Amino acid sequence: MQIQIPCVVMRGGTSKGPFFLASDLPADERARDQVLLSIMGSPDRRQIDGLGGGDSLTSKVAIVSPSRRPGIDVEYLFAQVGVDSNVVDTSPNCGNMLAGVAPFAIEKGLVKTASPVTTVRIFNVNTGKVVEAVVSTPGGRITYDGDVQIDGVPGKGAGIVLNFLDAAGAKTGKLLPTGNAIDMIDGVPVSCVDYSTPIVFLAAHAVGKTGHETKQELDKDYALLNRLETIRRQAARKMGMGDVSGKVLPKIVLLAPPAANGTITSRYFVPWNCHAAHAVTGALCVAAACHIPGSVASGISRMNASDPGAVVIEHPSGKIEAKVNMRNSDSQDMPVIESAGIVRTARLLISGVVYVPGAIWDGLETDNERGCEQEVELAC
Helix, strand or coil: CEEEEEEEEEEECCEEEEEEEHHHCCCCHHHHHHHHHHHHCCCCCCCCCCCCCCCHHHCEEEEEEECCCCCCCEEEEEEEECCCCCCEECCCCCHHHHCCHHHHHHHCCCCCCCCCEEEEEEEECCCCEEEEEEEECHHHCCCCCCCECCCCCCCCECCEEEEEECCECCCCCCCCCCCCCCEEECCEEEEEEEECCEEEEEEHHHHCCCCCCCHHHHHCCHHHHHHHHHHHHHHHHHCCCCCCCCCCCCEEEEEECCCCCCCEEEEEECCCCECCCCCHHHHHHHHHHHCCCCCHHHHHCCCCCCCCCEEEEEECCEEEEEEEEEECCCCCCCCEEEEEEEEECEEEEEEEEEEEEHHHHHHHHHHHHHHHHHHHHHHC
């Protein structure tokens, strides 16, 4: 017998995956992760026996629940499900999947709508930070139709504005986790920045690249990938993140001057291959880094003098723009980044139930029973 779980599949930005109400999944984290692996068809490179698309960008899950926090509407937990590994990682956030959270919450009746737009305040469980999502709700009903086009996604849709509030130090507690704008690792200058997500930045030319290579070219350069992974692990220790072997954070990014009238060029790694486009949280961190004096990003970027808060990032599939709001601080050398915003689109793809083999549940129940027996023995 198979078990049915209510499920909505949505595209959020340049990613897609199933969205669940937390109440429809096991409360126990280990049991929940086993269910998610089964739903996505992992571990299997093709994910042929599940909903995953055989790619890290389509092996993502969003878990949403009503919030009891004052001033917060819903809570969002992101899970990156390994494609060919038996791993569910809830340490990172995903800004692209985040674009689907407010529409999903409205579809499920978790949020009262307004017209013509509805602002949904979202608490991201992964980072402990708050994001405001402004979605189009003419007449109080969610719409996915619009004229906003984002690179990496065909067609157009209704714009969803994501405003990240107080996102500095999302995982490490500091905008500059090492305390420095520049650190040297294996002879390479790097900037370790934590804004909405922790990233290790380095100039592409420092590792023999132009920074304008295609995803395919970079993914085939195994010597480069191994070198970047070595740098990433060393940087993580400097950032206080410990041994990150097998973990997706921090990410690593190659930066270069823009080629098409943007602000900067980015090749964002996820982290063991190059992103086909760009992560939203990564774009916000790039934008923040461009405003940090002395950083790798600030030395490469070509800021718009008339609108310095706007940062246009060129990536393998086009461009993504982030808007940074700053204020002066007591230290004139380091402005305070109050918030950063970005526009995405989302679309409802499937609404129904997903089936999990009964054997998965039988195994969980058996393990739970064993756990109870062990607790009884310990109590005695």
